[in-house]
Amino acid sequence: MTVVLVHGNPETDAVWGPLVRELRRDDVVLLSPPGFGAPAPHGWEATVEEYRLWLVGELEALGGPVDLVGHDWGGGHVANVAMTRPDLLRSWCSDILGVFEPDYVWHDLAQIWQTPGAGEEAAAAMVADPAARAAGLVPLGVTPDVAEEMAKSWTDDMARCMLALYRDAAQPAMARLGERLPAAAARPGLAIQAADDHFVGTDDMRWRAAERAGAQVAVLDRLGHWWMLQDPARGAAVLTGFWASLR
Secondary structure, three states: OOEEEEOOOOOOHHHHHHHHHHHOOOOEEEEOOEOOOEOOOOOOOOOHHHHHHHHHHHHHHHOOOEEEEEOOHHHHHHHHHHHHOHHHEEEEEEOOHHHHOOOOOOOHHHHHHOOOOHHHHHHHHHHHOHHHHHHHHHHHOOOHHHHHHHHOOOOHHHHHHHHHHHHHOOOOHHHHHHOOHHHHHHOOEEEEEEOOOOOOOOHHHHHHHHHHOOEEEEEEOOOOOOHHHHOHHHHHHHHHHHHHHOO
């Protein structure tokens, strides 16, 4: 069964490297959302729905049900596919289900990106000084080598897509999407809850969202938003155990 990994913002597929090595399998496909390590097509508006349709198209092209895993915004795209096209999946996994809860409040940086003017200034600073931004990710759990590699793709195109995506997802947009979470139970799901991840809602929000989606929950103590870099062996073990349970 093919494994498909989808990353988020402001990332490239480099974020998956250590985890892929720990999975020790040759059927892993890495998908980079347009603007985030892959070119954005002409006319791309970077809306939540466009990214859902993009992922649907990629999965249709693979030609069979897959085990789909998403991190950060990739986890949002994964959940949106699980809610609408379960026929494309054997299973799904997301680490940001809490953002679909009605009382979720976007984190401070996201709120800056969602604010006209302030968002453009923050995005321009990221593109102008990627080294400083990359260094700022290291205390949050991104390894220096991966941070440096991702920073190479911080372009004006990524900045534009980042701002457009977060603005399209400003509440109550995510809460409305979350009304469909029970539909994700059509396929086995796994909600990864990194205990020290403070970007994706409270513990209560994440538990409620997982329950509504009918998903199993894997709590990763002492790990944060970039759990796949902080402890890739543990992340791989959790995923492998989940997939083994499906057989």
